[in-house]
Amino acid sequence: MSxxxxxxxxxxxYGTFWRYLxxxxxxxxxxAAGFTLYLDFRVRSEFEGRRFALPARIYARPLELHAGLRxxxxxxxxxxxxxxxREVPREDEPGWFARRGDSIEIALRPFVFxxxxxxxxxxxxxFENGAAASVRxxxxxxxxxVRLEPVPIGGIYPANNEDRVxxxxxxxxxxxxxxxxxxxxxxxxSHHGFDLRGMARAAVNFVRGRGLQGGSTLTQQLxxxxxxxxxxxxxxxxxxxxMAVLLELHYDKSExxxxxxxxxxxxxxxxxxxxxxxxxSLHYFGKTIEHLTLAESALLVGMVKGPAIYDPYRHPQRALxxxxxxxxxxxxxxxxxxxxxxxxxxxxxxxxxxxSMGTSPHPAFLDLVHxxxxxxxxxxxxxxxxxxxxxxxDPRVQAAAERVLERKLAQYDREKRFGPSGLEGAIIVTDSQxxxxxxxxxxxxxxxxxxNRALDAARPVGSLLKPVIxxxxxxxxxxxxxxxxxxxxxxxxxxxxxxxxxxxxYDRVFHGTVQLxxxxxxxxxxxxxxxxxxxxVERVLATxxxxxIERRLKPFAxxxxxxxxxxxxxxxxxxxxxxxxxxxxxxxxxxxxxxxxGRPLKPYSLEVEQVFPAxxxxxxxxxxxxxxxxGTAQSLANWLPPESAVxxxxxxxxxxxxxxxxxFTGDRLAVVWIGxxxxxxxxxxxxxxxxxxxxxxxxxxxxxxxxxxRPDGIENVLIDPQSGLLADLLCPGALELPFxxxxxxxxxxxxxxxxxxxxxxxxxxxxxxFKRLFGR
Amino acid sequence: MIKRLIAVxxxxxxxxxxxxxxxxxxxxxxxxxxxxAPFENAAVASLVDGARADVAAGRLVNAAASLERALRIExxxxxxxxxxxxxxxxxxxxxxxxxxxxxxxxxxGNDSRLRAENWxxxxxxxxxxxxxxxxxxxxxxxxxxx
Numbered sequence: 005m006s007x008x009x010x011x012x013x014x015x016x017x018y019g020t021f022w023r024y025l026x027x028x029x030x031x032x033x034x035x036a037a038g039f040t041l042y043l044d045f046r047v048r049s050e051f052e053g054r055r056f057a058l059p060a061r062i063y064a065r066p067l068e069l070h071a072g073l074r075x076x077x078x079x080x081x082x083x084x085x086x087x088x089x090r091e092v093p094r095e096d097e098p099g100w101f102a103r104r105g106d107s108i109e110i111a112l113r114p115f116v117f118x119x120x121x122x123x124x125x126x127x128x129x130x131f132e133n134g135a136a137a138s139v140r141x142x143x144x145x146x147x148x149x150v151r152l153e154p155v156p157i158g159g160i161y162p163a164n165n166e167d168r169v170x171x172x173x174x175x176x177x178x179x180x181x182x183x184x185x186x187x188x189x190x191x192x193x194s195h196h197g198f199d200l201r202g203m204a205r206a207a208v209n210f211v212r213g214r215g216l217q218g219g220s221t222l223t224q225q226l227x228x229x230x231x232x233x234x235x236x237x238x239x240x241x242x243x244x245x246x247m248a249v250l251l252e253l254h255y256d257k258s259e260x261x262x263x264x265x266x267x268x269x270x271x272x273x274x275x276x277x278x279x280x281x282x283x284x285s286l287h288y289f290g291k292t293i294e295h296l297t298l299a300e301s302a303l304l305v306g307m308v309k310g311p312a313i314y315d316p317y318r319h320p321q322r323a324l325x326x327x328x329x330x331x332x333x334x335x336x337x338x339x340x341x342x343x344x345x346x347x348x349x350x351x352x353x354x355x356x357x358x359x360s361m362g363t364s365p366h367p368a369f370l371d372l373v374h375x376x377x378x379x380x381x382x383x384x385x386x387x388x389x390x391x392x393x394x395x396x397x398d399p400r401v402q403a404a405a406e407r408v409l410e411r412k413l414a415q416y417d418r419e420k421r422f423g424p425s426g427l428e429g430a431i432i433v434t435d436s437q438x439x440x441x442x443x444x445x446x447x448x449x450x451x452x453x454x455x456n457r458a459l460d461a462a463r464p465v466g467s468l469l470k471p472v473i474x475x476x477x478x479x480x481x482x483x484x485x486x487x488x489x490x491x492x493x494x495x496x497x498x499x500x501x502x503x504x505x506x507x508x509x510y511d512r513v514f515h516g517t518v519q520l521x522x523x524x525x526x527x528x529x530x531x532x533x534x535x536x537x538x539x540x541v542e543r544v545l546a547t548x549x550x551x552x553i554e555r556r557l558k559p560f561a562x563x564x565x566x567x568x569x570x571x572x573x574x575x576x577x578x579x580x581x582x583x584x585x586x587x588x589x590x591x592x593x594x595x596x597x598x599x600x601x602g603r604p605l606k607p608y609s610l611e612v613e614q615v616f617p618a619x620x621x622x623x624x625x626x627x628x629x630x631x632x633x634x635g636t637a638q639s640l641a642n643w644l645p646p647e648s649a650v651x652x653x654x655x656x657x658x659x660x661x662x663x664x665x666x667x668f669t670g671d672r673l674a675v676v677w678i679g680x681x682x683x684x685x686x687x688x689x690x691x692x693x694x695x696x697x698x699x700x701x702x703x704x705x706x707x708x709x710x711x712x713x714r715p716d717g718i719e720n721v722l723i724d725p726q727s728g729l730l731a732d733l734l735c736p737g738a739l740e741l742p743f744x745x746x747x748x749x750x751x752x753x754x755x756x757x758x759x760x761x762x763x764x765x766x767x768x769x770x771x772x773x774f775k776r777l778f779g780r
Numbered sequence: 781m782i783k784r785l786i787a788v789x790x791x792x793x794x795x796x797x798x799x800x801x802x803x804x805x806x807x808x809x810x811x812x813x814x815x816x817a818p819f820e821n822a823a824v825a826s827l828v829d830g831a832r833a834d835v836a837a838g839r840l841v842n843a844a845a846s847l848e849r850a851l852r853i854e855x856x857x858x859x860x861x862x863x864x865x866x867x868x869x870x871x872x873x874x875x876x877x878x879x880x881x882x883x884x885x886x887x888x889g890n891d892s893r894l895r896a897e898n899w900x901x902x903x904x905x906x907x908x909x910x911x912x913x914x915x916x917x918x919x920x921x922x923x924x925x926x
């Protein structure tokens with residue numbers, strides 16, 4: 005202070021005081037003008053675009069309801085609940101369902117799908133024998149097909165995980181606006197950005213001991229949230245003041261109010277921040293803003309002051325009292341009649357059951373979606389443009405996969421059969437025909453957004469690679485058939501500059517000469533290594549590549565027995581091609597994308613490419629069915645009946661560090677991996693640790709039996725399982741096995757009678773003989 | 781050959797398991813092409829109808845999407861795969877047209893009419909790609925489906 009006094013004195017002494025003062029005043033005025041201009045520029049440029057960052061919104065696949073669909077009313081109810089439908093009929097608005105015995109009544113909300121809007125619709129579904137018997141509309145007419153609203157499964161969020169749903173002011177109920185103004189800014193309609201009366205009232209109330217009230221107008225609050233950081237300094241307060249006035253100069257009240265309503269922070273759902281009353285209305289009440297009641301509006305308005313303190317889920321009583329304060333104030337201001345007030349006060353909170361999901365309940369699947377989107381979209385666009393992404397996730401399959409992995413790993417931990425607790429795992433389920441990913445679990449805690457083992461854990465695959473060797477072999481029917489004898493004696497592979505490779509069998513026993521199908525069914529290492537080196541490692545690797553593995557594998561002999569690291573996703577891709585008869589369909593997690601307002605963008609369509617002939621793929625599938633029927637995966641019979649004819653392969657790696665099971669039914673393919681994150685030696689095996697998870701999962705999903713189409717040039721021949729030679733109906737336990745035409749054995753088994761000939765062949769011979777005879 | 785003859789003789793001689801077709805002496809009239817059977821599943825039928833309407837209106841992307849929806853309901857229906865192949869051909873996606881037609885063939889079983897049509901689609905796709913020899917081979921394959 006004294007320094008200023010000295011300056012003052014000096015200035016007066018020199019007599020130039022007034023000149024300096026004028027310069028100073030000019031400088032200050034210029035600075036202030038410049039600052040104001042700068043603020044004006046900011047206000048206008050940022051407010052003009054008024055572009056809220058909107059997250060990309062991700063949806064599960066819509067359930068397609070039609071007569072004959074195998075589904076229970078319970079799983080439809082589950083899915084509707086996840087989509088925010090309530091189990092209470094509300095005549096005035098859609099978004100609910102009601103179950104009555106063997107039927108379900110659904111009031112579908114309107115929804116914009118990729119290919120256009122679907123209006124609100126009343127649907128009645130009757131069930132019979134575990135399937136939808138009929139799907140009808142309100143007038144009782146049959147509907148061929150109804151798409152349910154897809155379950156939202158998260159988003160790709162902007163900074164701070166801000167989530168919001170934009171609304172227009174004319175959608176907002178009047179009582180919400182009135183309650184808001186009554187509480188936060190009574191003179192909003194008349195002030196110019198600041199409110200002296202409001203400030204005075206706040207000051208008076210403070211002095212009277214009624215606590216500290218903000219004297220800020222809505223405009224000031226908006227400026228604070230929109231442009232400024234939250235620290236409380238005088239400088240910031242001044243800036244806020246100027247910007248508020250500028251905002252009011254440039255924009256009218258309704259624009260400011262609408263922006264405020266969309267900006268306001270109204271709570272937290274785990275790591276997701278709920279912004280704007282549009283989203284808050286959906287989040288707390290499961291309804292769109294138009295349908296809010298006075299009581300519900302008052303609850304939201306009450307939360308403006310402190311979304312955490314008045315969180316109605318965590319502090320229902322406090323939130324209720326706050327809501328009633330808002331209602332009282334609204335009535336006192338003359339915006340609600342006594343009757344409306346009394347009714348609203350008597351109402352409960354009306355919250356929807358809390359379906360907390362954070363940024364996503366299925367982060368591992370979302371991760372895959374995000375990666376696939378990044379091939380076509382900018383990261384910034386994904387986080388801000390409000391794209392709507394329709395994925396392939398099947399909520400029922402996903403839930404089943406998450407549950408079984410969590411439960412089984414908990415059980416393994418308790419038993420300590422495979423090693424100490426802390427086992428981890430991953431599961432992928434796809435539609436075996438189209439390559440759509442129906443479920444993806446990246447670890448035992450499916451909600452945890454972290455290391456995604458399904459995509460990023462590259463682990464040795466062990467015997468999972470064996471089918472590729474056999475597929476390569478079976479493509480040469482003149483050399484290899486399912487019954488070709490293979491030597492499972494001790495095998496040594498010498499290559500220059502590398503130690504000798506002497507693969508051992510899992511049971512430490514060599515089995516002599518075995519049939520090719522048996523070597524695969526029992527997963528014999530020596531026989532497989534011999535077969536693989538006979539064909540050539542390079543050729544096997546070429547098949548791996550054709551099946552869809554882009555990663556370059558090292559051309560070492562040990563690669564044949566799975567000394568090669570792949571992720572569960574890559575394994576799934578490889579097996580998908582086998583499951584769909586040699587037609588590779590890239591695994592897809594996305595079907596369609598639209599802009600925020602529903603304009604369709606490029607779809608991710610089904611693509612298939614025949615990368616391997618159907619005949620050897622068919623033969624391999626038969627051999628893989630043998631693995632389940634009589635080989636290392638026999639225990640699958642504990643979960644699935646023989647008629648399901650599943651094909652699958654177990655995988656176990658060195659020192660039993662990893663357990664794998666990969667296989668397919670008529671409609672789905674699944675890959676299960678179990679192991680430790682630190683890759684420690686354990687006592688894991690594919691059959692003991694991964695297979696039960698696969699079996700339980702698939703059995704719960706009610707699989708279609710596997711019956712791949714028999715390609716041209718394949719004939720079924722009766723084979724004596726012991727000798728691998730021709731059998732006839734007199735041979736006990738004779739097996740019908742497929743062969744490429746002309747490749748079946750011609751020698752008869754001891755059990756076969758003199759005329760033991762391939763049944764099919766006889767039929768054909770007879771037919772062609774008749775043709776020749778009668779010219780037909 | 782001799783072994784086979786013996787086998788056939790044995791079958792004719794007494795094996796009741798295999799029924800040879802009854803000989804027919806009168807000439808058989810040339811088969812009249814029947815119209816393709818309607819899709820049994822009402823949901824699939826409505827999607828295919830929608831897809832055909834979309835094709836007629838030039839909305840090929842939508843048509844393909846509807847057929848994909850239908851394929852999710854009946855992934856083993858070769859006629860759906862064939863419809864999709866036809867749409868891909870119109871879209872000028874010849875590689876997919878050929879692959880999808882081949883996929884249809886893989887599910888076609890003994891339906892020679894369907895197979896022949898698939899081969900003709902493949903021939904068109906190859907022709908459009910400038911693969912004249914491949915197109916000829918596909919047409920020959922179509923002719924063999926009798």
